[in-house]
Amino acid sequence: MSDVLEQIKKELYDGNVDGVRSLTEKALAQGLSAHEVLNNGLVAGMDVVGRDFRDGILFIPEVLLCAQAMHAGLEVLRPLLAESGAPTLGKVVMGTVAGDLHDIGKNLVSMMLQGAGFEIVDLGTDVSPARFVEAVRAEKAALLGMSALLTTTMPGMKATIEALEDVGLRDQVKVIVGGAPVTAAFAREIGADAYAPDAATAVEVARSLVKA
Amino acid sequence: MSEKTQKPLIRYLSDAQVEEIHERSLRLLETTGVEVGHEEGLKLLEKAGAKVDRDTRRVRIPRELVARALETAPAGFTLAARNPRKDCPLVRGSRPYSRNGGGADYIIDLESGEFRPLLLADVRDCYRLMDALDGIDFIAPVFGHDMPVVGRDVLMLREAFNHTDKHIHLRTFGGRNLRYMFEMAAIVAGGKEELKKRPVVSLLEAPISPLKYLDVTVDALLLCGEYGIPLDICVMPIAGGTGPVTMAGNILLFNTEFLAGLTISQLAHPGAPIQYAPRPMLMDMRTGFSVAGSVELGIMAACGAQMAHFYNVPVSLHGPWTDSMTHDDQSTLERMYMNLMAGLAGANVLVGAGMIQQSLVTSHEQLVIDSEINNIVVRALEGFEMDEERLGAEAIARVGPGGNFVADPHTLKFLRGERYTPSLLFRNSREAWVAGGSRTFLERAREKARTILAEHRPSPLPEDVGKALDKLVAEALRHLEK
Numbered sequence: 215m216s217d218v219l220e221q222i223k224k225e226l227y228d229g230n231v232d233g234v235r236s237l238t239e240k241a242l243a244q245g246l247s248a249h250e251v252l253n254n255g256l257v258a259g260m261d262v263v264g265r266d267f268r269d270g271i272l273f274i275p276e277v278l279l280c281a282q283a284m285h286a287g288l289e290v291l292r293p294l295l296a297e298s299g300a301p302t303l304g305k306v307v308m309g310t311v312a313g314d315l316h317d318i319g320k321n322l323v324s325m326m327l328q329g330a331g332f333e334i335v336d337l338g339t340d341v342s343p344a345r346f347v348e349a350v351r352a353e354k355a356a357l358l359g360m361s362a363l364l365t366t367t368m369p370g371m372k373a374t375i376e377a378l379e380d381v382g383l384r385d386q387v388k389v390i391v392g393g394a395p396v397t398a399a400f401a402r403e404i405g406a407d408a409y410a411p412d413a414a415t416a417v418e419v420a421r422s423l424v425k426a
Numbered sequence: 427m428s429e430k431t432q433k434p435l436i437r438y439l440s441d442a443q444v445e446e447i448h449e450r451s452l453r454l455l456e457t458t459g460v461e462v463g464h465e466e467g468l469k470l471l472e473k474a475g476a477k478v479d480r481d482t483r484r485v486r487i488p489r490e491l492v493a494r495a496l497e498t499a500p501a502g503f504t505l506a507a508r509n510p511r512k513d514c515p516l517v518r519g520s521r522p523y524s525r526n527g528g529g530a531d532y533i534i535d536l537e538s539g540e541f542r543p544l545l546l547a548d549v550r551d552c553y554r555l556m557d558a559l560d561g562i563d564f565i566a567p568v569f570g571h572d573m574p575v576v577g578r579d580v581l582m583l584r585e586a587f588n589h590t591d592k593h594i595h596l597r598t599f600g601g602r603n604l605r606y607m608f609e610m611a612a613i614v615a616g617g618k619e620e621l622k623k624r625p626v627v628s629l630l631e632a633p634i635s636p637l638k639y640l641d642v643t644v645d646a647l648l649l650c651g652e653y654g655i656p657l658d659i660c661v662m663p664i665a666g667g668t669g670p671v672t673m674a675g676n677i678l679l680f681n682t683e684f685l686a687g688l689t690i691s692q693l694a695h696p697g698a699p700i701q702y703a704p705r706p707m708l709m710d711m712r713t714g715f716s717v718a719g720s721v722e723l724g725i726m727a728a729c730g731a732q733m734a735h736f737y738n739v740p741v742s743l744h745g746p747w748t749d750s751m752t753h754d755d756q757s758t759l760e761r762m763y764m765n766l767m768a769g770l771a772g773a774n775v776l777v778g779a780g781m782i783q784q785s786l787v788t789s790h791e792q793l794v795i796d797s798e799i800n801n802i803v804v805r806a807l808e809g810f811e812m813d814e815e816r817l818g819a820e821a822i823a824r825v826g827p828g829g830n831f832v833a834d835p836h837t838l839k840f841l842r843g844e845r846y847t848p849s850l851l852f853r854n855s856r857e858a859w860v861a862g863g864s865r866t867f868l869e870r871a872r873e874k875a876r877t878i879l880a881e882h883r884p885s886p887l888p889e890d891v892g893k894a895l896d897k898l899v900a901e902a903l904r905h906l907e908k
Contacts, residue, residue: 229838273841278833321830398857411855 218244219255222287226259227266229279231286238287248294256287260330267414274322274413281329303331304356304424307349307387309341311370316363319393319413323359326413327420332357343370343377350378350387356424359416362393371396372404388423392416428816431809433519436770438725439732447733451682452489459486460637460686464644467690474693485686492685495692501738503656503699505564506624508614509591509885514563516656516701516740516774521807523774524745524800526556527781528566528597528630530788534752536875541752544788546570549582551879552780553589555790558882561797561804562779564593566630568788577903579603583610583627584899588892591885595658596629601645604629606902608653613894614887622654629655630703633683635663639690647687651695658742658775659687662705664716665726669706673722677729680704688739701775703742704730718784719748719760721767728771735772743768745776745803746796751783753792753868762799769803776800790875791868798850805846816840850874 218241225233234256241251263280266272272280308324310317317339324334335353337345341360350358358378362368371391378384388407391400401409408423410416439447459477462468462485472478477486505514505523514523533544549570556562567582574581579598586594587610598604607627615621631646633639650657661680663669669676684702691698706726707716717723727743734741745768746761761778768776779796780788810816821836831837850870852859859865865873887895 270847275833275837275841279838318830318832322832325833411857415855415857 216241216244216246216254218246219251219258222251222255223259223262226256226280226283226287227262229276229283231279231283234283235286235290238290242290242294248291251287252291252295256284256291260284264417274326278325278329281326284329302333303421305333305335305353306357306359306420307335307337307346307353307355308359308361309337309346309349310339310361310363311367311374312340312342313370314362314364314367315339316361316393319363320359320361322413323361323392323410323416326417327359330417330421332420343374346374347377347381347383350383351381355387357390357420358387359390359392359420361391362396365395368393368395368400371406375405390416390419390423428811428813430811433772433807433809434770435772436728436767437732438729444732444736447678447681447729448736450678451685452492454678454682455487455492455686455689456489457486458637459484460633460639460683461485462639462644462690464639464641466648467639467644470693471690487686487689491689491693495685495689496737498692498696499688499700499737499739500697502740504624505593505595505628505656506615506626507564507591507593508587508626508887510624512563512592514593514775518735518738518740518774519772520774521804522745522769522776523563524561524776524779524796525564525566525595526552526562526568526779526788526793526796527744527747527777527785528568528595529785530568530781531571532783532787534782534787534789534792536790536872536879541787543571544568545572546585549585550589551790552788552793553586554882554884555793555875555878556779557590557592557884558878559793559797561800562592562793564595565590566595566777567597574903577603577899577906580606580610580899580902580906583607584895587614587887587895589884594627596627598629598631598642598646600642601649602906603902604646604649606898606906608649608655610895610898611655612653613891613898618653625653625655625699627655628657628701630658630660631687632660632662632705633687635661635668635683636679637683637686639687643687644690647691648694651691651698654699656699656701657691658701658703659684659691660703660705660742661687662707665706665708665722666711667707667709667714667716673726673729676706676708677704677726677733680706680726680730681733684733688737701740701742702730702734702737703775703777704733705744705777706730715749716784717749718744719750719756719764721763723747724764724767724771727773728767731768731771731773740774741772742775742777743771743773744778745769745773746778746781746799747784748782749784751787753782753789753795753871757782757792758795758867761796765796765799765803766806769807776803790879791871794871794875794878795850795867798848801846802848810844 222237390408391406398409408419410419502517611627612618612621631643661683665676745765748757748760750757780793
């Protein structure tokens with residue numbers, strides 16, 4: 215493996231935004247292809263970050279910083295990766311359901327998904343089924359993420375899924391739900407595609423849903 | 427400028443009440459006195475001006491002798507470890523250090539859950555486990571039923587040296603044994619003078635309440651002084667049994683007993699390192715049992731710590747103690763509040779890791795749990811740093827209403843350092859818990875004990891030191907059997 219790619223991985227792990235940007239430029243100048251830098255540098259680096267996050271060595275804010283560094287490198291590569299378009303995993307519409315104003319969990323998931331390469335459209339809190347449906351349609355979202363912290367607002371998730379069915383959009387978008395009182399059983403019951411108990415799992419689940 | 431928060435400290439006794447307990451103790455020593463059978467001890471006291479009644483062995487100690495002893499007793503000292511990185515400096519206002527309770531006779535088997543006599547193999551595992559646990563700072567002996575009765579204390583020390591490089595806190599069955607044990611410690615420390623500088627062992631001895639010093643205890647007071655070995659004077663009247671039923675009376679009694687021991691020690695060897703170890707107990711008036719985990723013990727012990735601070739000597743208190751028969755909710759509840767009270771009272775040493783059913787039973791999983799409890803108490807006492815940057819007003823302004831701090835530079839800067847990361851407490855989702863086998867707290871503790879016992883290898887003694895110890899132990903056993 216080339217030295218410069220190893221350096222990219224190291225600087226990415228340390229969350230050095232400028233370092234990753236300039237090393238990515240250096241790698242291209244040395245004649246490496248954009249795909250090589252992407253896969254063996256940036257993506258490989260984020261894999262190490264993901265592993266250490268799962269093992270409790272890295273913390274969420276550090277992972278977010280690593281993700282920022284990765285994005286700095288990605289910006290350099292973007293024009294060269296034209297044939298496959300922008301290297302994004304897809305658009306995710308996110309929001310806390312109607313009647314619920316809790317958002318730190320939802321924001322955390324948004325940031326983590328963004329770090330992982332998704333494009334986020336955050337609708338904020340107290341989002342009605344109609345607004346979710348409209349955003350999914352307008353953004354051509356691949357994923358819809360809904361959050362609730364109250365058992366009294368959880369039914370908003372079911373109402374949103376039904377609203378997607380009513381307008382014929384349900385097949386075009388995968389639905390992930392989460393939040394403290396939400397369970398995997400509830401997710402199945404309301405017809406969601408997936409449930410994630412925490413931000414890290416949300417990223418894994420989102421990745422597997424867009425691959426499927 | 428960065429400044430640490432205040433050290434939290436429980437104070438039950440007012441300054442006037444501290445003075446009163448001190449004054450009453452002096453009067454009791456002058457009028458009632460204590461019983462001492464030990465000939466050398468008696469002569470020492472008599473020569474210094476104490477009134478000795480040879481027939482009753484009663485010694486009445488004038489207050490001048492006590493005052494002199496309080497002047498020469500050191501304010502702090504270090505429990506040195508074979509590995510200096512594991513030293514435990516006992517300094518006022520500093521963090522507490524913890525050890526297991528010594529002298530357990532039974533164990534709850536890690537695999538079968540059976541209650542059974544403790545055997546040598548268990549002793550070795552206990553020592554090895556404690557060597558590995560970061561919340562247990564030094565080690566007291568437990569005794570195997572399958573060991574010879576004569577010289578069992580000597581043999582247990584030999585085992586301890588093999589299985590840990592932490593400081594070792596001794597128990598003894600007699601003065602002759604003790605001298606051998608100190609000679610063993612001198613071998614490990616690199617000579618008698620080195621041992622004085624770096625005492626790799628310490629001792630606990632307890633007078634009999636009320637007011638009686640047995641020969642073995644006076645032997646210990648004198649020998650510890652000679653070798654420069656730190657000694658805990660452990661005073662443990664049982665309120666309503668061997669002490670007055672009231673808390674005030676029990677505190678007065680144990681304080682009087684402590685001052686008597688301190689005086690003997692300092693008369694023989696001025697400057698000898700002594701730790702105050704108030705270990706008040708109370709008798710359950712419904713059963714006659716001596717109780718270890720009651721909240722009143724925490725109160726009385728905290729008052730003992732106040733007296734120790736008044737005398738400016740280090741203080742050791744019972745920490746994780748329980749009356750429960752097994753590792754259950756009662757045990758965890760009692761040991762947590764006892765340990766936290768002791769820590770908040772300003773103890774230098776927290777005693778009792780691993781102990782169940784007062785100090786009769788030990789278990790490996792309990793040691794693992796208590797390591798965690800000790801770490802939490804140490805963290806609780808630590809407080810935090812406060813300064814311009816840590817106050818984070820700039821960050822609050824930057825994030826503004828409705829934002830979040832997750833990815834703010836302030837968060838990244840102070841992400842680590844302030845928080846204790848528990849090793850046993852579960853703080854994740856139900857899914858993660860189920861995926862991990864839905865294990866309870868106790869099951870996780872057992873698993874950790876198993877992992878440590880399977881993997882941990884203590885740092886070995888130098889070969890020549892081991893051989894020299896074996897030679898001395900053999901000689902001790904031959905001598906003690908006579």
